Amino acid sequence: MLVVAKKNTMSKPTEAELEVLQVLWEKGACTVKQVHEALAKNKEVGYTTTLKIMQNMYDKKLLSREPAGRSHIYTAMVSEEATQQKLLDRFLKSAFGGSAMKLVMQALGNHQPSKEEIESIKALLEQKEKEKK
Amino acid sequence: MLVVAKKNTMSKPTEAELEVLQVLWEKGACTVKQVHEALAKNKEVGYTTTLKIMQNMYDKKLLSREPAGRSHIYTAMVSEEATQQKLLDRFLKSAFGGSAMKLVMQALGNHQPSKEEIESIKALLEQKEKEKK
DNA sequence: TTGCAAGTACGATGACTATCGTATATAATT
DNA sequence: AATTATATACGATAGTCATCGTACTTGCAA
Numbered sequence: 001m002l003v004v005a006k007k008n009t010m011s012k013p014t015e016a017e018l019e020v021l022q023v024l025w026e027k028g029a030c031t032v033k034q035v036h037e038a039l040a041k042n043k044e045v046g047y048t049t050t051l052k053i054m055q056n057m058y059d060k061k062l063l064s065r066e067p068a069g070r071s072h073i074y075t076a077m078v079s080e081e082a083t084q085q086k087l088l089d090r091f092l093k094s095a096f097g098g099s100a101m102k103l104v105m106q107a108l109g110n111h112q113p114s115k116e117e118i119e120s121i122k123a124l125l126e127q128k129e130k131e132k133k
Numbered sequence: 134m135l136v137v138a139k140k141n142t143m144s145k146p147t148e149a150e151l152e153v154l155q156v157l158w159e160k161g162a163c164t165v166k167q168v169h170e171a172l173a174k175n176k177e178v179g180y181t182t183t184l185k186i187m188q189n190m191y192d193k194k195l196l197s198r199e200p201a202g203r204s205h206i207y208t209a210m211v212s213e214e215a216t217q218q219k220l221l222d223r224f225l226k227s228a229f230g231g232s233a234m235k236l237v238m239q240a241l242g243n244h245q246p247s248k249e250e251i252e253s254i255k256a257l258l259e260q261k262e263k264e265k266k
Numbered sequence: 267t268t269g270c271a272a273g274t275a276c277g278a279t280g281a282c283t284a285t286c287g288t289a290t291a292t293a294a295t296t
Numbered sequence: 297a298a299t300t301a302t303a304t305a306c307g308a309t310a311g312t313c314a315t316c317g318t319a320c321t322t323g324c325a326a
Contacts, residue, residue: 015227016314022230032273049315051274056313070273070322081239087228088239094148095220097155100244101253104237106214106221108257111233118258120234124241125251149284165303182285184304189283203292204303 012090013062013083016053021062021083024076031071145223146195146216149186154195154216157209164204 013021023038024030030038036050054074057063065072096103113121146154156171157163163171169183187207190196198205229236246254 014313018227045314046316048274048317052276052316053314055275072274084228084235084239085243087224088236088243091220091224091228092240094151095217095224097159100240101246101250102217103221104240104254105257106217107225107233107237107240108254108261110218110221112264113234113258113261115262117234118262121237121241122255122258124238125246125255128241128246129248129251131245147283178284179286181287181304185286185306186284188305202303 012086013057013078017057017062018083018087020050020053020057021076021078021080024063024074025080029066029073029075031068031073033071035074145219146190146211150190150195151216151220153183153187153190154209154211154213157196157207158213162199162206162208164201164206166204168207 019039020035023035027034027038032047032051032054035054036045036047039045039050054063058065058074062077063074064077065074092098092100092103096106108121152172153168156168160167160171165180165184165187168187169178169180172178172183187196191198191207194210196207197210198207225231225233225236229239241254
């Protein structure tokens with residue numbers, strides 16, 4: 001069967017890449033070593049693995065870097081919010097058939113939100129209600 | 134570096150598998166042909182591709198099947214809710230650093246919920262608030 | 267200045283995915 | 297009975313990912 005060529009302009013970070021991004025989002029610019037140390041706290045992983053992932057991310061323009069002595073300092077080139085939004089859209093479609101409400105209900109149902117969190121959500125809902133009028 | 138063998142008992146459905154599951158969740162038991170027709174509405178895909186995916190899912194026990202004439206009727210072996218919960222947990226960790234609230238806020242912020250949806254969420258929140266006391 | 271330690275670069279590997287072509291089996295039709 | 301249409305089975309392929317070993321580079325310390 002003939003199939004139309006499919007470009008790969010999507011650039012969705014993989015799970016391993018997301019782990020790196022989360023470190024950078026939290027700590028700001030870091031060396032490979034710093035990122036690796038952060039990751040190694042949660043799972044066993046080789047240094048060169050972390051390095052390779054970050055190099056890939058650099059090639060994909062997910063990260064930028066600056067030489068610093070004999071090493072590099074990497075910075076996230078994608079924002080936390082924008083990335084999460086993209087992933088969320090994708091996840092919504094693939095796992096919840098696009099129903100944001102299903103997802104919200106499920107997420108709320110299975111976690112115990114704090115009082116403050118409940119209040120934030122309520123506030124957001126009120127606002128949404130007003131927008132509707 | 135020596136690395137401990139890693140079993141693959143996780144059995145997380147891939148995206149293509151999820152598409153199949155969503156059809157089966159919605160329509161109930163189906164033949165490959167039926168599933169394929171449903172999928173083909175949204176994207177271009179070969180019949181044997183769909184077939185292969187469903188065969189893989191059968192091997193992984195994500196689907197069961199019954200012979201029916203010269204074909205098979207497949208049924209989802211995993212529930213929509215349980216699967217979504219698993220995926221959600223995973224997604225929360227990987228994309229939102231585990232913060233359910235961040236995710237909920239983001240999901241609510243970028244979709245326009247209907248009045249009824251807002252009410253359902255409010256109701257759920259009220260209930261959660263009571264539980265806390 | 268010579269050698270080590272801390273980095274990077276590069277390439278290989280095994281796993282898994284999605285995709286499809288081709289071969290085979292069999293029911294239905296003529 | 298022969299042909300056609302419908303399904304399945306099987307295997308190949310190309311792409312992506314995570315993982316790591318090894319080789320190379322370069323400051324710095326003795």
